[in-house]
Amino acid sequence: MTPPAGATAEPTPTPRTAPPQEVEAITIRFAGDSGDGMQLAGTQFTNTSALIGNDIATFPDFPAEIRAPVGTLAGVSGFQVHFSSQDIHTPGDVLDALVVMNPAALKTNLKDLQPGGILVVNSDSFEDNDLKKAKYTSNPLTDGSLAGYKVIRVPISKLNREAVKEAGLSSPKEQDRCKNFFALGLVYWMYERPLEPTLKWMKDKFGKKAEMLPVLEANTRSLKAGYNYGETVEIMPVQYKVGKAKIAPGRYRKITGNEAISLGLVAAAKAANKTLVYSGYPITPASGVLEQLADMRRWGVKTLQAEDEIAACGVAIGASFGGAIGVTGTSGPGICLKSEAINLAVMTELPLIIVDVQRGGPSTGLPTKTEQADLLQAMFGRNGESPVCILAPQSPVDCFDMAYESVRIATQFMCPVFLLSDGYLANGSEPWKIPDVEKLPKIEIKHPTEPNSDGTQFHEVGDGVQGKYLPYKRDQYLSRPWAIPGTPGLEHRIGGIEKQDVTGNINYEPANHEHMTHTRAKKIENIAHTIPDLEVNGPADADLLVIGWGGTYGSIRAAVERCQRKGRKVAWAHLRYLNPMPKNTEAVLKRFKKVLVPELNSGQLLWLLRAKYLVPAEGLNKVQGRPFLVSEIEAAVDAKLG
């Protein structure tokens, strides 16, 4: 049986004989018009793959325009899934298979398909008009330009309409809306996946209301028709099989970074026995967190969609003043607006969590694309000297742990904590081992109920007053007490004006301001006493350290491990705590002859490391709105080691 290649005719049905071929990992992308349901098809494929035991990582890629004109290049939406029988950390560099629903999707995605890769094409959407919209001057299906790929032409639109004509849908337009399921069914067959999880999902979603039953029927027929088409028509040289991954035992679910942040915040608030108050203003790619939390009423979560970014931050700080866990979430442009309010939390030393799901900037930039360029903004983007804690989750799953940790730090140290996620983590998903509730860290919060003045600290002596509440009397880490309104006898006032240490009274004295500036900085540095050391992964005699932060973890780890397998003397480390950094960071950096810092910016962590530790680190920088490919980092490591 010869595989159809290049410009082939429609395949003729023949029974399949070849057994499935076992492969370690496959990367596949569904691409189509933003109205074609590609995100849904990709999500279903991912869920099914996870359910049958593969390790998975996903990367949705969609346009900023909700519905760009149909069939145009601007409107192409894609969903990439990497599934494997091995432990994987990225959504995959190059595609083994690409499913395109129209010429625009072909044009924008073909460059990522590896030579000889499988290209499934909806051949019904390659009419002159479709080609014109995608700016093709000749038909790629017939002009030979696809000769290097295994092209599988399927008249998806026609076959789908045929399949659903009896389902009771009212119009051809509605019938066409099922064609993503036809494509999905076909791909399920290609990779030997069961239909049951998706059929069950359809039933749950559409089977509850009588008026939705035709939709259920049509989608079911579409999915099965796609699968059966694959089985009956010999369209592929072989069927591929990806076995179960060796994954630590436990109960798993799939989770995106945004979901993990929501769950981490709620779980931490519960552990602290506190109300979570989350206020945000809709902004891509952070809106998901506000949406999820708004739907968590029965966990006592309180949300407010504020009138603007500033108010959202104000609501969070006001809630913290009142004794709740105040959180605001946004993306880079929103951080610009919140800066002044964040500084009020710095000055009044109140807990505040700021979720920044970074996207391409500056200004409106690339709303739906990922970037890591807000690190220095989080560090320095406010007036005056304004130290804050900065955390960065390294994977979708890690978003849970770091969100949880942000609550611990904000309340223990009475300070703002930035959580720097990014668009890639926010929308990407991976399997998450559901944590054991009993084993989640405890978060203990004590609100004073009695006055704390005993004449033992500096300004108290001058006052000679005992039995007063002193809002800025500090503990061993320099954190101040959190007395909350409603507590009798502890009435006090706080605000943004510089204040005397210990008493919190307004104070403009030069020496006091310097003392307070240093105290605020020292307090943030003290967080380092409570965080884990930076872990180094690699041979003890490595010449090169590759160190990163945030969402580049998967690519860095995969690339360095690949180099290590080739015998390269290279190690990797990943910073999840960026301010303060772990105490051993300097020692780690100075152990290596060479340090490489891959970042999706022009060198922001690099700038900090060089400034703080005087190390000759070098950057590997990419600012294209897309994550690193593993091969890009691998090539850089090879180049460094000669």
Added chain:
Amino acid sequence: MAATSLPTLTTKDLTTDQDVRWCPGCGDYSILAQMKKALATPSVPKEKLVFVSGIGCSSRFPYYMNTYGFHTIHGRAPSFATGLRLANPDLQVWMVTGDGDGLSIGGNHLMHVLRRNVDIKILLFNNEIYGLTKGQYSPTSRMGTKTKTSPTGSMETPARPLTIALAAEASFVARTIDVDVQHLTATLQKAAAHKGTAFVEIYQNCKIFNDGVFEYATDKSVKADNLLYLEHGKPLIFGKNRDKGIRLNGLKPEVVTVGKDCGPDDLLIHDETLEDQTVATMYSRMVGPEFPEVLGVYRNVRRPCYEELLEKAITADVAKKGAGTVADLFKAEDIWTVE
């Protein structure tokens, strides 16, 4: 409510040890004194009172009240006060702002807090000038007001705080003046008793940068002819001899002399409980010299507060699906087990 069970506070209990730093003769002193009086007896317990402010002369207010207080950032006080109410709906939250803080830099937040009807008592000290920055025109400065930044006179139409509040669906709207201490105290008490956002504009004299701008309303010889005090259920009467009133002529108000132009029954009767804001808006647009300026409670209606609705939504969700545990939190449509 059992008034006898409430604590009795004195104004001294509500005074802090901080020196008051307003200029001598500032209208803010009077407001501070009346605020303490209004809260003194009977009051909610002191620890449940919170004063939140923005930036400006008026916003120093929290430092002088021996309650919980939060001096926040310019114009944004409504957001902090909202967050506080979400965290603890048991607190009585007061917000102090000014014409610059509340209507210029904070105009957006003011509109939305009123619309959401968060249970906060907002006091807008209107002195028609930027005082703390030493005398620039504000959004309420009258056309032609000469200041350092408007040397030839302000060229902007002034904002009308109460018109804005009514347009933003405020459920309680009132106006009073710093020097009429009895009316001021009574108005503050009515605001305190309101459930929902209470918005009170207080005419306040800035002794240094805008002295005498409200002279028509404070000068004993003319004020009775220039001010009209609203009373719920009573006709709109004013004037030194209490013989002038407001009558509706179609949709327009007109000043009439009772006994000469009409009888007392022809006058407009004030009803603060009207759902429709048309008449209240009309009051807010009456300015001298054609009309008396209207003091008192314009509007006082009950509608649900954001935080009440949120609590209800939580209660309803808990009733329907049970209180959420952390274990529930982790559930998903598809869970699989790896052996």
